[in-house]
Amino acid sequence: MPFLDWIGRLLIIAGALTVFAGVAVLLIRRFPFIGHLPGDFVIHADTVTIFVPIVTFLLISLFLTLILNVVARIIP
Secondary structure (H helix, E strand, O other): OHHHHHHHHHHHHHHHHHHHHHHHHHHHHHOOOOOOOOOEEEEEOOOOEEEEEHHHHHHHHHHHHHHHHHHHHHOO
């Protein structure tokens, strides 16, 4: 039953990613510069505020790319 093995691994990975995302959301307030970097735009109108964290997303993308490359080299 290799199909069930694949489903089991997929569920374990999805659970680990969910836990990681939850911990990241809880810890993000400890880093006050996240979302307030130069290049993160905030547009205020009368009743609307638009927040575009371009530089923050670029740094998060770079960090995740580095982590995934290291993991991909470790796991064949």
